[in-house]
Amino acid sequence: MIQYILFALLMGLLFHGIHRKIIARIQGRPGPPVWQEILHVLKFSFKQTWIPDTASEVHFVGVVLISIAIWILALGVVIYEGSLLLLFAIYLLHKIVEHGMGLSSGSPYAKFGAIRSVISAASELPLFVTIILIYFFTGSLMLNDIAQWQAIHGPLLIPAFPAAIAMYLIILSKMHYGPFSIIEGKEIVSGNRTEHFGIWRAGLEAGFAIKTYVLLNAFILIFLGSFSLPILIILMVILLTSLSFVCAYCPLLGPYDTVTVQTLMTGILLVYIIILEVL
Amino acid sequence: MKKRTTILIMGICLILIALAELLSTSGLLPVWAGFILIVLTFPWFLLALMLWWKAPGGEKDLPFIGY
Numbered sequence: 001m002i003q004y005i006l007f008a009l010l011m012g013l014l015f016h017g018i019h020r021k022i023i024a025r026i027q028g029r030p031g032p033p034v035w036q037e038i039l040h041v042l043k044f045s046f047k048q049t050w051i052p053d054t055a056s057e058v059h060f061v062g063v064v065l066i067s068i069a070i071w072i073l074a075l076g077v078v079i080y081e082g083s084l085l086l087l088f089a090i091y092l093l094h095k096i097v098e099h100g101m102g103l104s105s106g107s108p109y110a111k112f113g114a115i116r117s118v119i120s121a122a123s124e125l126p127l128f129v130t131i132i133l134i135y136f137f138t139g140s141l142m143l144n145d146i147a148q149w150q151a152i153h154g155p156l157l158i159p160a161f162p163a164a165i166a167m168y169l170i171i172l173s174k175m176h177y178g179p180f181s182i183i184e185g186k187e188i189v190s191g192n193r194t195e196h197f198g199i200w201r202a203g204l205e206a207g208f209a210i211k212t213y214v215l216l217n218a219f220i221l222i223f224l225g226s227f228s229l230p231i232l233i234i235l236m237v238i239l240l241t242s243l244s245f246v247c248a249y250c251p252l253l254g255p256y257d258t259v260t261v262q263t264l265m266t267g268i269l270l271v272y273i274i275i276l277e278v279l
Numbered sequence: 280m281k282k283r284t285t286i287l288i289m290g291i292c293l294i295l296i297a298l299a300e301l302l303s304t305s306g307l308l309p310v311w312a313g314f315i316l317i318v319l320t321f322p323w324f325l326l327a328l329m330l331w332w333k334a335p336g337g338e339k340d341l342p343f344i345g346y
Binding site: 001002047049064069073080198199202203 | 296299300303310311313314315317318319321322323325326328329330332333334335336
């Protein structure tokens with residue numbers, strides 16, 4: 001089990017590096033090497049670290065522990081093909097980390113990030129409709145049942161294409177430098193991560209790396225099916241590349257624009273579900 | 280946190296992680312129980328490890344709290 005966690009951690013950090021590299025190349029910059037994020041985490045972990053005087057100490061450190069723990073749990077759900085509901089419940093728990101990070105330090109920049117995190121709760125709306133649509137086709141929310149359904153009927157991507165787009169938006173809203181990354185906009189310094197530095201930042205980056213691995217893996221598992229590890233990694237890199245292209249070409253949206261886009265997507269999905277139900 | 284405390288936390292977590300691995304692979308502990316044990320201990324292990332090898336020193340500071 002521990003080998004899966006370490007693998008997901010390293011791959012997630014590597015994915016973050018690839019993400020940065022692709023964005024840089026599209027924008028005409030050489031960009032950092034793909035292993036830069038691994039070096040970043042190591043660098044942060046060696047730095048002098050303390051807790052700011054204005055912070056709530058338990059809260060400040062607790063979010064780092066929770067961030068790592070919940071995404072390891074999510075990794076377990078994906079590896080052992082457990083319940084999709086559990087996976088999405090963990091996704092919602094991640095909101096606690098986002099709020100907690102921003103509210104625990106006492107810095108107004110971090111608090112702005114936390115407030116934006118509340119606004120970006122609209123990104124959970126497409127999530128609920130995605131779950132309904134997946135259940136509509138497969139009749140189950142267990143990942144192994146969904147994989148078996150796809151082994152018989154083919155990839156879920158084709159009949160449930162709008163749900164795939166919705167989940168794509170969900171993953172996009174959690175990617176660094178994305179159009180929906182309003183909680184870490186540069187106009188509020190580093191948003192809710194502003195005061196988490198040194199080993200706290202290293203811990204958070206470790207949790208976020210596992211998160212990226214889990215979300216990419218879940219997308220492939222839900223909409224394309226089960227694959228051997230090498231093919232899975234190739235598919236994840238392809239998915240990540242497409243996300244990086246979107247992040248490179250789309251500017252950071254305004255907080256209310258992100259809500260509009262995500263609510264519109266939810267509306268379109270609801271209409272699609274109603275049409276399917278009627279037909 | 281003192282280095283001695285971080286080593287203690289690291290040691291306890293490492294023992295629990297090793298136990299979870301061994302017991303769940305040998306079938307003495309359900310796989311989900313072993314996994315939950317790792318979920319609970321791995322973050323503590325990681326933070327304790329980093330607290331142990333981080334550069335010493337540093338004092339609390341007051342971040343910018345607005346005008």
